[in-house]
Each structure stands twice: as C-alpha cells, then as structure tokens.
Amino acid sequence: MAINPNFISPCGLYCGVCAIYIAARDNNIKLKERLVNLYKGGTPGMGTLPNSDKLSTENIHCGGCLSDDLFLHCQQCEIRSCTKEKGYKCFIRNALFSNTNCANCVACGLDLSIS
Numbered sequence: 001m002a003i004n005p006n007f008i009s010p011c012g013l014y015c016g017v018c019a020i021y022i023a024a025r026d027n028n029i030k031l032k033e034r035l036v037n038l039y040k041g042g043t044p045g046m047g048t049l050p051n052s053d054k055l056s057t058e059n060i061h062c063g064g065c066l067s068d069d070l071f072l073h074c075q076q077c078e079i080r081s082c083t084k085e086k087g088y089k090c091f092i093r094n095a096l097f098s099n100t101n102c103a104n105c106v107a108c109g110l111d112l113s114i115s
Helices: 019-026 029-039 078-086 091-098 103-108
Strands: none
Touching: 019 029
16 A cells, blocks of 8 residues: 555544545445444444534545545544644654643643653
C-alpha cells in the first residue's frame, strides 16, 4: 500500500485506513450503518460521539483530517483544531520538540513536555 502524505493526520494517525474513509470511498452501506450505530453508542462498552444524535449514513464521509471534507469526530477534534489554529502540521512533533504543553494537551490530560 502506498502512503498518501495527505492522509497523515496531525495526531499521527493515518486517515487512509480509517473505517469512515473506507466506508465512504467504497460506498459500503453496511459498514456505514455499523459505524452510525457505533458512534451513536449502540456498541456495548463504547461511548457515544458528542453531537451524534442526528448522525446518519449520509454523514459517513471524510477526506482525511487535512481536507475540508470532515467526519463529525474530526470536526470536533481538539488536536486537529489546535494544530490548525497554530499553523502546525504535526501536533506530536511540535509538542515534543518545543517542550511545551498547550491548553488542549492539559485539558486532555496529556503531558508532552520533555523533563
């Protein structure tokens, strides 16, 4: 599999293997239905995605974190918002090399400072 650099998200995950992206790319209705169920809290032991009350199979699409076509989770992602606001491409690389914690890191309980 060739790595698409546009699918490397700010947090370091690879969007090209995301179930949301794959379901939309392949127009896999059954997978979209399962993902809606998952994100609405229908899977035992899993939480509910905030603001997912109106989520439907039509909302299962995403062009990757660096695109303007974002799934609901990516729209709400604090790491993505933080890196975009600060003009960073990679959250982890910046946090590690700058020896700082931004408010989003602290709010999420992440301590990325180098001691």
